[in-house]
Amino acid sequence: MAKQPVRVLVTGAAGQIGYALVPMIARGVMLGPDQPVILHMLDIPPAAESLNGVKMELIDSAFPLLKGVIATTDVEEACKDVNIAVMVGGFPRKEGMERKDVMSKNVSIYKSQASALEKCAAKDVKVLVVANPANTNALILKEFAPSIPDKNITCLTRLDHNRALGQISERTGFQVSDVKNVIIWGNHSSTQYPDVNHAVVITPKGEKPVREVVNDDEWLNGPFITTVQQRGAAIIKARKLSSALSAASSACDHIRDWVLGTPKGTWVSMGVLSDGSYKVPKGVIYSFPVTCANGEWSIVQGLLIDGFSRTKLDATADELIEEKEMAYSCL
Structure with a gap:
């Protein structure tokens, strides 16, 4: 029997890492050559048009393993029933910004996304935080998604x-x-x-x-x-x-x-x-x-x-x- 599709969320999906990552997932690089996937892509409203362009490219690539694409700026819609969440979206440090300013922006983002995962994701969701400061973003996510097991929240090293x-x-x-x-x-x-x-x-x-x-x-x-x-x-x-x-x-x-x-x-x-x-x-x-x-x-x-x-x-x-x-x- 064919495997059931795995739902994979990528936040910041219209950005550079997201653009490189989603075709790898759709091609089976992440979960294997026989595992169908449904991609959930999230980005901020100013990137909505770009995000839709990424969705069009995924469709045009005709990946056999790709069984669906959701492209949205709504965090709860993006998190619904996902089995794996790759958190690429974050607030980058800009010239002249203090570390605390960057931390404050990312705390706000990861509180919001943690709450959406807590409410909407599969209960055994596996989370990988990529956006910097990755370790501490993952820690904030853990604090605000208390029902997700601690062992299911990791960061990229x-x-x-x-x-x-x-x-x-x-x-x-x-x-x-x-x-x-x-x-x-x-x-x-x-x-x-x-x-x-x-x-x-x-x-x-x-x-x-x-x-x-x-x-x-x-x-x-x-x-x-x-x-x-x-x-x-x-x-x-x-x-x-x-x-x-x-x-x-x-x-x-x-x-x-x-x-x-x-x-x-x-x-x-x-x-x-x-x-x-x-x-x-x-x-x-x-x-x-x-x-x-x-x-x-x-x-x-x-x-x-x-x-x-x-x-x-x-x-x-x-x-x-x-x-x-x-x-x-x-x-």
Whole structure:
């Protein structure tokens, strides 16, 4: 029997990331080549005409898996019965704006969207927050959608994870598919910590630690980390636009692994609610290494954290606590 369609919401769907993301979903990149989807696309009223243009293009693409398209500026209509919600829409920081101003705008947006998901979405909806500040936007969404299980609200650090894989691949000459188990700890910001201490490369002679294959600790502890942390800014400088294509691809990776599972022996990075693992304070959305099975994620336990890493984990946690306090002051 054919599978029932999954309803997937994309907010900010007329924007750059949305425009890159919706055809990937319709083509089966997110949920697999045999999973039909119904796309729910939301954007703000000034983008209504552009949003309708995206809908026309989706229809014109004749995607066999696409069983329906809803394009709307009404948040409750967009959220009705959705099984997966990818929250791309947010208020971007503009020149001259203070962090608190941006936080205040996004708190307002995510309170409203959380309430609509709470009221209208499927009760087991899985939520991925992409819009920055992603970790704290996800936390606000959790606060205002209390019936959605905490484990069903996540944020995107898979983009940073994939950037780290790409850097190791470029440095070593091995295919990116041969590199696994890097970790992004913490915030999706410049304080995040890309960690290769537990990562391996699959070589013709078997798995070898990334540190052994790279054989350059100075690079791994310095330029590698800063390159991953600042990659988004570098792309904006080069392209004069944000990293929409890689963000969309990473959002698909995040949801696909969450729903369909991670390969045995492999973990990925997801921003999830801290349970205190690795001495990370509870009550913040923090990126951890996770494995996924049966639609559930689990934090990888028992990894040794050296002194250098401990400092990095704590620094990004401190930033998230500061962001949380700032966001709550805007409520």
